[in-house]
Amino acid sequence: MKLKELIEEDLLSGVKYIAGENGNYRTIKTVQTIETTQVDKYHQADMLYLLDNNEMLKNNEKMTKLITQLAESHAAGIVIMENQAEFLTYDLLELAERLAFPLIKMPNLFSFSDGMQLFFEAMLQQQTGQLRKIIQSNQDLADLVLKHPKVEAVLTAGSKIMDTPIVLLNSHFQVAVASQELHGQENALTKFFRETRIDYFSLEKRITVEMGDDDYTLFPLFPAFKENKAFVGVKNYRDTDEFRIILQQLIMNTLSFVNSQIDMLKESDFRNLSGFFLNVLDGGVSKELLEKRLLEMNLNPNTKYTAIMTNVISVEPSKMVNYHILEQVQQLVTWFINEYDLPAIVFSWRQRLILLLDSSENEDHFVTALQEFISDKTPDSYQFLIGYSKSSATIENLIDIFKESREASRTVEQDPALKIRRYQPKYVQELLSLIPHDESSDFTDKFLAPLLKMDNVEEREALISTLEQYFYYHQQLAQVARSMFVHRNTIIYRIKKVEDLLGVDLSDPQTAQNVQFALWLHKAN
DSSP states (O other): HHHHHHHHHHGGGEEEEEEOOGTTOOOOOEEEEEEOOOOGGGOOOOOOEEOOOHHHHOOHHHHHHHHHHHTTTTHHHHHHGGGGGOOOOHHHHHHHHHOOOOOOEEEEEEEEEEHHHHHHHHHHHHHHHHHHHHHHHHHHHHHHHTOOOOOHHHHHHHHHHSSSSSSOOOOOSSSEOOOGGGTTTTTHHHHHHSSSSSOOTTTSSOOOEETTEEEEEEEEEOOSSGGOEEEEEETOOOSHHHHHHHHHHHHHHHHHHHHHHHHHHHHHHHHEEEEEEHHHHTTTTTTHHHHHHHTTTTTTTOEEEEEEEEEESSHHHHSOOHHHHHHHHHHHHHHHHTTTTTTTEEEEEEEEEEEEEEEOOOOOHHHHHHHHHHHSSSSSSSEEEEEOOOOOOOOGGGHHHHHHHHHHHHHHHSGGGGEEEOOOOOOOOHHHSSSSSHHHHHHHHHHHHHHTOOSHHHHHHHHHHHHHHHTTOOOOOOHHHHTTTTHHHHHHHHHHHHHHHHOTTTTTTTHHHHHHHHHHHHHHO
């Protein structure tokens, strides 16, 4: 407790300062008497010394040394009887003032033992009062929580308990709520805190920042995920004794609980949002209902978006992705979007995050910055991958851009070194390369084997080239002949030769399609 608080107790109404009242902030934990003139024996911090030794009081040199030594040792002060005050010289009083070290007199008592008893009773009374306040404060805060209060109510109650204003900052160092004394100053405080250049994303210990003649001590509040932590700012906070520390911790615990409830509500909102967009993807929402819901969400139904699909994979193929990592990534992505106030919507799909970015934004810059941010903050044993759509569309046509982002995501998963992949439409040759080799070989053999196994290599290549041109020019023999610089009859002969070899009639559309597809597979392999 503080010496000032103790002296204000009714039991000590007759106790007065002789000098050094400017040191009344000193902490006192217990009381001891000075019984000998051996000055070096006395140097305990937070100790209030009762001096019952006239010989010492009359020795100016020893008193100077004692006062100096006790002041440097952070002792609480020295107490003498009222009738002993005459022994203190002007120099000693001036020294006590300069060192902010309290010299105190108490009414004349029968003995210093009575004096010690008086101070002990006052300390007990003070501690009892503090204990009552702690119990009452705890009860008041618990009652608030049971009533499901707004955060502002908890902050205002906390500011009264600690006798100083309090603010709640979100994970972006923005003042979300302030106690009554700071109403109207939220924007100015936000500007101040965000300009301090503190790395608030990584801030995990309390820190004090000066703001003019005042200061704010910031305490991190940790929910389930540190990426979503908040901060409590206490104006001119001084943890001068256990009493104030306990009160501060009571308020922190209450705000942590309330903040966790807010996080639970946010998570519930996120799940509801994800459910809504999953229904949109499944086509289970009518146009009228969709527009109504978007307007309720303050979203323009005509806004176009780029679809971005994220995924987390393990570097070790045999290792499963920890569910905690997926939740951490969700928090990081949300933090990133909110930190830079980006026009993006986030929802989940099969343990992946889907982001809808307003098409007016630079999607290439966005995905690059996001990938670097998340990768830097996730364990090295995992990779954060992004696939995004080439097109943009309204939410009504979400399925189109969603499919593009999913295809791009599949591509980057096949080659994780890419990290990021934009959707590119596949050409026929690319699609053919995705067919397993054994299946493509079986199909090719079924329709082209006699041609491909011809012994005469020169004739085989001529027939294959003619067949390719035949399909390319949609079976127009004259165009095929011109492209190959041969007579039309030569083309007729070669096509007839192919039909005889394969035992097919190429004028049949289905047959021609099978042969052409087999030819594509042959070229792809």
